[in-house]
Amino acid sequence: MTGRHEEAGWTAPAPAPAAAGNEAGCAAAGRGRNDPPPGTWRRRAPAIAAAAGLLALWQVIVSGFGVPTYIAPSPVQVLQVFVEQGDILWLNFWPTLMEAASGFLVGNTVAAVLAVWFVHSQLAERAFYPIAVFVNTIPIIAVAPILVLLLGNGYAPKIVIAALICFFPTLVNMVRGLKAVSPQMLELMRVLSASGREVLFKIRLQSSLPFLFAALKIASTTCVIGAIVGEWIGSNYGLGSLIIEATYNFRAPLLYATVILGAGMAVAAFTIVTLVERRVLKWKPPEVF
Template sequence: MAEASYAQVQTSSAPRAFRIFDLLNRKGPAIAAVIGLVVLWQGIVWGFEVPTYIAPGPMDVIRAFQENAGTLWSNFWPTFMEALLGFAAGNLVAILLAVLFVHSRTAENAFYPIAVFINTIPIIAVAPILVLIFGNGLAPKIIIAGLICFFPTLVNMVRGLKAVSPATLELMRVLSASEWETFWKVRIQSSLPFLFAALKIASTTCVIGAIVAEWIGSNFGLGALIIEATYNFRSPLLYATVFLAALLAVLLFSLVSFAEARLIRWKTPAVH
């Protein structure tokens, strides 16, 4: 009995050890690279005696996180909400327009060029116009974050909805499937890999949009804190704020990747 229990423990611990080893094998190089860059950064700051107000070292940035934790977090949440709401609004509008374009060639010919034109306008040029129209509240920041998400999702969603092979559509017609059934069971399923590829891009760019909007006209948020720290030569706080904004983008990207892993079990050859 004891030998059997020992064997079971060995059997159960083997897969766990293998998973840990596999995780280290996949993530180890990235962790080592990050540690190496941090050590190099600190070594350059120490070696060349760079003033803190020009380029703080990692230890200075860590102290800035500790000393300004309340300020950082109070400005984190407005940027988080602006980015999240912009992400949701911009992608929702893009998906609805993509569905319209697939079902109406006239609508695509009419509005697709307008979407391309809007995308060519630098977001830094659009931001002041929206701030003048909507004021310094949440509305212009959400719109700007949504605009920066909109075009990649529109392009990928249109491509995904049209990526169905003619043979599959012919099969659905032979099976007497309705237009709605064809759309929901074939086109939507075909478009999901393309959609999530765009959502991964949008999950990071929406943070950029929110921060740019805060630069133009805001007294709160990570963007406003970046401007305040820059003008007052508070470099450790500036670096800490930038890293916090990067962590927000990584968080949103990870949530989209998690959703993709749960919803999509296959990808078409055109999606990598």
């Protein structure tokens, strides 16, 4: 158990044995089932150190070579924006979060429902799969103005754009996952006189989950990009709108801060999906991330 701890730690039902001995073990002594396993900090330390090192290097280069702010602001200047213009950043954060989250929900739900339909109806798959591929190939930046024209300037076009971006990876993965059932298993279900519904809920959905989560991880970051791209057109608020405002008015530190906030939102969404995946897919060996 102790030896495998690092691999199995996320879902281990029992607290870590105190015998682990090292500092990670001590830190883990009181942890519950969802706490990070021992060794987490040791594993993450290189990433944190690398990030801190890069930030320091960035600061040194910018101040050492006297790089003008409009080309590259220093990390300190960017941090100042978070402190001094935090209200503006948050004002623009919430609309984007709302659009990204709604787009994520809508896009993935539609994709999952379609995937189930495709698996049950070859006709539907033949008819609509190519159209889904076609829709996916349309550059979002070209379709965005048309969506704004059709749906107005509210949240709707942004949510649709975020949903469109989420839709395709989930559809492809979900179809693949629903079909990734061994013929023997289907044979067995048939022998047991299982209904189509039972096959779907007891076999196919289970087998599709790892595929679904892989897609959701992609979607969790791209939905934020979708919302931001949607906001480039016709918004007064939202991170996308703030990016345009900052870019064209040469407010470089604000631009950097906005981009960092957007990236933070995407990373947070990714982390949430990863945590949910670990809870749901208990049988699946955890991944490196």
